[in-house]
Amino acid sequence: MFRKIDDSISVSPQISVEDVRAAADQGFTMIINNRPEQEEPGQPAGDDIREAARAAGLAYVAIPIGHGGFSANQVDAMRDALANAGGPVLAFCRSGTRSTFVWALAKGADGEDPELLARKAAGAGYDISPIKPLLGAR
Template identity: 65%
Template structure:
C-alpha cells in the first residue's frame, strides 16, 4: 500500500482514516495530504485524515494539488514540510503520482541529484519525466 521512495518518504494512493494507525505502526511520523477535498465522491476529507493523524500522534500537513498542475508555492510548501519533519513521511494523493512529482521537485530544490530522484521514483513504480525539465531549477 505504501511505496517507499527512500528512507525519508513513502507515497500512497488515497488513504482512509483507519490506515493512519498502520502508518504510525510502520514508523511514519508525518502525513502529507496532496489530494484536494471532493476530488472524487466518497473520499475522506482532509479534516478526517488530520483527526486520525493527530489521534495516532502523527503530524499532518495538507498541500492539495489538483490535476491542473503545480505552483511554486506548493513545491515550497512540500520542501518546508520535508525539512520540518523529524522522521519518515507518508505523502498521498489519488494514486501517489502527484505526491511523487512534488516530492521530486522539492528535493531537487533541496539539492538532490535529478538522476537519483528519477531512480528512486522509478524504483517505487513512478515516472517523474513530466517534471524532469524542472528538476534542478531554482
C-alpha cells in the same frame, strides 16, 4: 499499499482513516495530504485524516495539488514539510503520482541529482520523466 521512495518518504494512493494507524505503526512521523478536497465522490475528508493523524501522534500537513500543475508555493510547502518532519513521511494523493512529483520537485529545488530522484521514484513504481526538466530549475 505504501510505496517507499527512500528512508525519508513513502507515497500512497488515497488513504483511509484506518490506514493512519498502520502508518503510525510503521514508524511514519508525518502524513502529507496532496489531494484536493472532494476531488471525487466518496473520498475521505482531509479533516478526518488529520484528526486520525493527531490521535495517532502524527503530524499532518495538507498541500492540495489539483490536476492543473504545481506552483512554487506548493513546492516550497513540501520542502518545509519534509525539512520539519522529524522522521519518515507518508504522502498521498489519488494515485501517489502527484505526491511523488511534488517530492521530486522539492528535492530538486534543494539541489538533489535529478537522475537519482528519477531512480528513487522508479523504484517505487513512479515515472517522473514529465517533470524531469523542471528539477533543480529554481
